[in-house]
Amino acid sequence: xxxxxxxxSGRVAVGLMPFSGQSSVMAAFGDLxxxxxxxxxxxxPGNYTALCxxxxxxxxxxxxxxxxxxxxxxxxxxxxxxxxxxxxxARHDHPVHQGVVTIETLxxxxxxxxxxxxxVRRYFETVFRRLGAVPPAQSYEIxxxxxxxxxxxxxxxxxxxxxxxxxxxRLRPDLKPVAFDLPDAGIAVGLTRLGDQPPSPAVAxxxxxxxxxxx
Numbered sequence: 001x002x003x004x005x006x007x008x009s010g011r012v013a014v015g016l017m018p019f020s021g022q023s024s025v026m027a028a029f030g031d032l033x034x035x036x037x038x039x040x041x042x043x044x045p046g047n048y049t050a051l052c053x054x055x056x057x058x059x060x061x062x063x064x065x066x067x068x069x070x071x072x073x074x075x076x077x078x079x080x081x082x083x084x085x086x087x088x089x090a091r092h093d094h095p096v097h098q099g100v101v102t103i104e105t106l107x108x109x110x111x112x113x114x115x116x117x118x119x120v121r122r123y124f125e126t127v128f129r130r131l132g133a134v135p136p137a138q139s140y141e142i143x144x145x146x147x148x149x150x151x152x153x154x155x156x157x158x159x160x161x162x163x164x165x166x167x168x169x170r171l172r173p174d175l176k177p178v179a180f181d182l183p184d185a186g187i188a189v190g191l192t193r194l195g196d197q198p199p200s201p202a203v204a205x206x207x208x209x210x211x212x213x214x215x
Contacts, residue, residue, distance in 0.1 A: 080190040
C-alpha cells in the first residue's frame, strides 16, 4: 500500500528515433519505475513521420531523437538536451582506413545512411554536393542504431551516424571512425512535444530522468 501511494501516476509514451544515446531512454525508464511505480511507461520506435502523426493524435506524449530545428509540423515544440556530431564509421579493418581519405574515396563506397527526409540523409547529400561530388545513389537504409552498427561491422559499407563524445569514446572495438573532417557536423538531440504549454508532471519527470542519464 505504501508503494501504491508513492510517486506520480499516469502515462508517459515515448516515440524513439535512432541516436547514439538511445539506451539512456531505457535507463531513464528504469529510474522512473523505482521513483514512480504507478507510472505507465511506453516506448514506441518508428520513423519520424509516423511518430509525429502519433504525437498529433496524442497516442504518444513526446519524441526523443535528432531535432529538426525547427520542427516541420505546426504546434510542435522542440527542446534540446545535448549535442551529437555526424561521424563516418566503418569496420576497424576496412580498406578506407589505409590511405588518405578524400571525397572521391567516399563517393566510391557503399553506404549505410538513414532514409530520405531525415536530418542524417539531408546532411549526407549536402556534404557531398558542398565538396564537389555527387551523393552516392546506392545506399542501404536502416532505422535502428544498433542494427546500423552491426551492419557496418559485417559488411564493406561505410556509415554516416551521429555520436556524442561519450558514446564515440566507447565505440565498439570492431568499428573505427573514418579519418575525414566533416563540415558543420554538430546536431542537437532532444524532445519534441505537441503545443507550447508546460509538460505534464509525468513527462517532466521523464525529461528530468533522461537528462540525468545523458549528463
